[in-house]
Amino acid sequence: MPFPTTATPAVRTAPAPVPSPEVAEALAAGRPVVALESTLLAHGLPRPDNRSAADEVEAAVRAGGAVPATIAVLDGAPHVGLTAEQLDRVCADPDLAKLAVRDLPVALALGRSGATTVSSTALLAAAAGIGVFATGGLGGVHREAADTFDESADLTTLSRTPVLVVCAGVKSILDVPATLERLESLSVTVVGYRTTTFPGFYVADSGSTVDWAVSSPEEAAAVLAARRGLAPGGVLVANPLPDHEQLDPALHDRVIGDALAAAARVGVHGKAVTPFVLDHLHRASEGATLAVNVRLVLRNAELAGRIAVALVALSC
Template sequence: MAPANSPPHPVLSAEVADALAAGGPVVALESTLLAHGLPRPDNRAAADDVEAAVRAGGAVPATIAVLDGVPHVGLTPAQVDRVCADPDLAKLGVRDLPVAAALGLSGATTVSSTALLAEAAGVAVFATGGLGGVHRLASETFDESADLTALSRTSVVVVCAGVKSILDVPATLERLESLSVTVVGYGTTTFPGFYVADSGSTLDWSVADAEQAAAVFAVRRRLTRGAVVVANPLPADEQLDPVLHDRVIADALAAADAAGVRGKAVTPFVLDHLHRASEGATLAVNVRLVLRNAELAGRIAAALAASPA
C-alpha cells in the first residue's frame, strides 16, 4: 500500500511509459491552459501545436489531467478532445487533487498540481506559459498562488515566460527567493513579463543554453528538493506592444475588481478580458510564448537525459 501522504499514482500513456523506461526525455504540460486559458475551439489546435513543439525540441510530450478521479500523464487524442471541449472541467491545484481522486471527478491541472504529478511520474521537466504568484494588493487580500510553495517542494525544471502580468512581479520574485526556488533567465538577466519581454525586474543568474539549464537542475536535485525556474522571454519583435499591454492590463484588473472577482477566478476572468480588449492580440502572444517554452523544455529534457546521472 502507498504511504498515506503519497499523491495519487498517475497512469502513464504508453509513449510516456516507454520513454521513461528507456531513460528518454519527457516534458510535462499542464492542461489548465487548454481548459481555461485559451478559448474554444482554438485550444484544441494549440494542444497539438504545443506537443509538436516539445517533439521539435527532442522530447516526448506528456500533457497531464485528472479524468474520472485518475491522474493521467500523457493523454490520447480523445482525452485531449475531452479536456478541450468540456466547459465545466474543474481547475485543480494541489489542494484539489484529493477531492477529485476520492470522488472520481475530472479536472485540468494547474502549475502546482502538474509539477506534483510530473515528479510522481518521474518527469523532470515541465513547460508552461507563466507561473502564478503574489497578486497585487496581497498585503490586504493574502492572495498568493499555490504555485510558489509547490515549486519549493517539487524537483522539476519549469520553463516559463515569467509570471502573469496581472501579478505583483517584484513581490513574487521575493517569495521565490524566500522559498529557495532557483530562478535563472534564459540568455538574459531580465525577468520576462509574460506578454512582454521585460517585467521591469532583474535576475541574479542566467544560463546560455539548454545544457547549462540541465546542469543547474542536476546539481539542485543532488543538493535539495525544489524547482529550477527557467524564465524564457519572448523576443522583442514577438511581444505584445508594451503600451497596449499596460492599458489592457489596467482595464482588465479594474473590471475584475468591479465585478467582485476573487481568488482563482481572477486569472481566467482577466485573460478573457485581455483577449477581447486587445482584439485577439494577447491570445496570439500567449500561444507564441507557450510554443517557445515547450520547444526549449524539450531541449532541456534532452540535455538532461544525455547527461551523466
Template sequence: MTDFQIRYGAEVAEALRAGLPVVACESTIVSHGLPRPDNLRVAREIETAVRANGAVPATIGMVGGELVVGLDDAQLTRLASTDGVAKLSVRDLAVAAATGADGATTVAATSAVAAAAGIGVFATGGLGGVHREAAQTFDESADLVTLARTPITVVCAGVKSILDVGATLERLETLGVTVVGYRSRRFPGFFITDGGFDLDWSVESPEQAAAVLAARAAHRVQPSAVIVANPLPVDEQLDPELHDRTLADGLARLTLDGVTGKAVTPFLLAYFHSATEGASLAVNVRIILRNAALAAQIAVAAAATTAPATTAPATTAAGTTAAGTTAAAERG
C-alpha cells in the same frame, strides 16, 4: 477497493523506462487558459513542438477521477470541449479523484505530479504568483509553495503580468526557488519581453541549463524548483503601451465585478483577449510554443548525461499504471 494510482500513457511509460527525454505539459491551458476551439489546436501544437525538439510530451490531467500522465488525443479533446472541467491545484487532486471528476492541472499540480512520475522538466506559459493587494487579501498562488518543495525545472515566460511581479520574485527568493533567465538577466513579463526586474543568474544554452540541474542533483541540498525564465523576443511581444492600458482597465473591472481568488487569472486573460482583439492570444500561443521547444531541448540535454531509471511504470493490458515510480526527477 478503488485504485487511485497514476495512469501513464503508453508512450510516456515507455519513454520513462528507456530514459528518454520527457517534458510535462499542463492541462489548464486546455480547459481554462485559451478559448475554444483554439485550446485544443494549441494543446496539440504544444505536443508537436516538444516532439520536434526531441522529447516526448506528457500532458497531465484528470479524466473521470483518474490522474493521467500523458493524455491521449481523445482525453485532450474531452478536457478541451467539456463544460465544468475542474481547475485542480495540489490540494484538489485527492477529492477530484474520489468524486470521479474531470480536471485540468495547474502549474502547482502539474509540477507535483510530474516530479512524482520522475519527469524533471515542465513547460508552461507563465507562473502564478503573488496577487496585487495581497497585503490585504493574502491572495497568493499555490504554485509558489509547491515549487519550493518540488525538484522540477519549469520553463516559463515569467509570471503573468496581471500579478505583483516584484512581490512574486521576493517570495520565490524567500522560498529558495532558483530563477535564471534564458539568455537574459531581466525577468520577462509574460506578454512583454521585460518585466522590469533584474535577475542574478542566466544560462546561455539548453546544455548549460541541464548542467544546473545536474549540479542540483549532485549536491542533494536543494529540494526546490529551478525556474528558467524565457523572454519573448522584442518583435514578438504584445505592444507594451497596449499591454499597460489593457491591464489597468482589466484590474478596474475586477473590482467592479467583485472577481476574487482563482477566478482572477482566467477573468483577466479573457479580458486581455477581448480588449486586444485577439493580439494577446496570439502572444500567449507564441509563449507556450517557445517554452515547449526550449523545455524539450533542456530535457534532451539532461537525458544525455543521466542513466535510465531502475524503476519505471508497469504496463498492464488496460494501459499503463504507476507501480511505485522512483525515477530521478532530475532527468528529462
C-alpha cells in the same frame, strides 16, 4: 452496553499517475519527456483555439527532441500523457474543474475530472519521474496581497518539488517584484535564459531582473542536476519572448489595467481572477494576447524539450 457499530464505508485510495503508452515507454527507456499543464487548455485559451494549440504545443516539445506528456485528472485518475480523445475532452468541457495541489485529493478520492495547474502538474510530473515542465506563465503574488494574502500555490509547490519549469515569467496581472521576493524566500532557483531580464509574460521585460542566467539547454539541465544533489525544490527558467514577438508594451499596460478594474467591479476574486482577466484581455486586445500567449508557450515547450534531452544526456 456496547456502542452500536456501523459498517465502515469503502475508502478510495489515491491512484498513482497513469502514463500513456508513449510516455511509459519513453520513461522506461530513459528517453526525454516534458510535462505540460492542462489548465492552459481548459481555462487559459478560448475554444476552439485551445484544441489546435494543444497539438501545436505537443509538436513543439517533439521538435525539441522530447515526448510530450500533457497532464489532467479524468474520472479520478491522474493521466500523464493524453490521447487525442482525452485532449478533445479537456478542451471541450466548459465545466472541467481547475485543480491545484489542494484540490487533487478531492478529485482523486471522489472520481472527479479536472485540468491541472502549474502546481498540480509539477507534483504529478515529479511523481511520474518527469523532471522538466513547460508552461506559459507562473502564478505568483497577486497585487494587493498585503490585504488579501492571495498567493499562488505554484510558489510553495516549486519550493519542494524537484522539477525544472520553463516559463515566460509570471502572469502580467501579478505583482512581479513581490513574486520574485517570495521565490527567493522559498529558495526556488531562478535563472533567465540568455538574459538577466525577468520577462513579464506578454512582454519581454517586466521591469525586474534576476541574478543568474544560463546560455544553453545543457547549462539549464546542469543547474537542475546540481539542485537535486543539494536540497529539495525546483528550478525556474525564465524564457522571454523576443522584442518583435511581444505584445505592444503600451497596449499591454492599458489592457491589463482595464481588465483588473473590470474584475474588481464585478467582484471576481481568488482563482477565478486569472481566467476572467485573460478572457477580458483576449477580447479587449482583439485577439492579440491570444496570439502572443500561444507563441510564448510554443517557445517554452521547444526549449523544455531541448533541456529534457540535455538532462537525459547528463545521466548517461
